[in-house]
Amino acid sequence: SSKDVAKPSGRVFAPYAIFKGRAALSVEPVLPTFTKVEHGNLRIDRRGSVMMTFMPASGERKYDWQKRQLFALSPTEVGSLISMGSHDSSEFFHDPSMKSSNAGQVRKSLSIKPLAEGNGYFITLTVVNTILNTNDRFVVPVTTAEFTVLKTAFSFALPHIMGWDKLTGQAGTAAE
Template sequence: AANLDENLSGKRYASYTVFKGKAALSIHPILPSFSKLESGGSRVSRNGSVMLTFFPAVGQRKYDYTKKQLFALSPTEVGSLISLGPAESCEFFHDPSMKSSNEGMVKKSLSITPLGSDSGYFVNITVVNSVEKTNDRLSVPVTKAEFSVMRTALSFALPHIMGWDQALTNHHPSPAISKPRVERPHPDSEWER
């Protein structure tokens, strides 16, 4: 289906990146797609996500952007991450070729494990390619302050990648004139809802 959301002029990009000794981790949000309905309205046809990008370090404050590894968090995976307790872990498994003929050839996993003493988390990506016989692993320690930024940014992003901000925007700023109403709150409105 033709989707005008793909028109990128005017699109704005923002990310949050932490640079560490062995690798860097950058996160950025991706908007959902909408498809037009016959009613004239539109509906989320594909959820957005939050993309995690890992870059290996190749020297003092130098990173190799050609060797990046990607992992896109779904809304439920974002929910898992933002509700993670200080001593809890979580792990997600993705197959980038799911439902294609290459299914099972590449296996990606993302794990988040506590650094200990409520001081942050290790964020690890493992990519196993059974065709090319490669096994890449990148690990980025994230401080409590950095994880607080990620948690706040992901909590903010979550309703947006699900399209709820757009579903909750009133596209009719000025309602038509109707009969004047009593401006007082009325108890019945609570019981009837």
């Protein structure tokens, strides 16, 4: 099998970034990869995600890219975010080394909490690394307008990170 066969062309970088006083949040979809299977067909190999990149502020309108931390939202986590009402909360937990011998060494949690007035959210990423003995925390307040951009763009991206935009060559099968 050969990976990433679907489109060998170059990547396009078009992050949507929200710059705030203490940290910045940048989001961008990551598409799934496909594997060739029998009869020239393709099967989804690794699911896509929406990658969130957090950077701490390092001065006025400056952010330290070296100290960034990532959090990749799965399709179901994207579904959770886009279904949030203006007074709802969400929290997701990731372990980048899950199911390996390093499990538990790094723990990430992403929390989305509504502002008291219902006019936006606090998006907070916490990364605890028990090997490096570090504890990073990023807080980005987002307005309703910015959250609407996230929801609309994530809704657009969801079928793409699921690979459903590639289904247009599929012939029908018998009705059930």
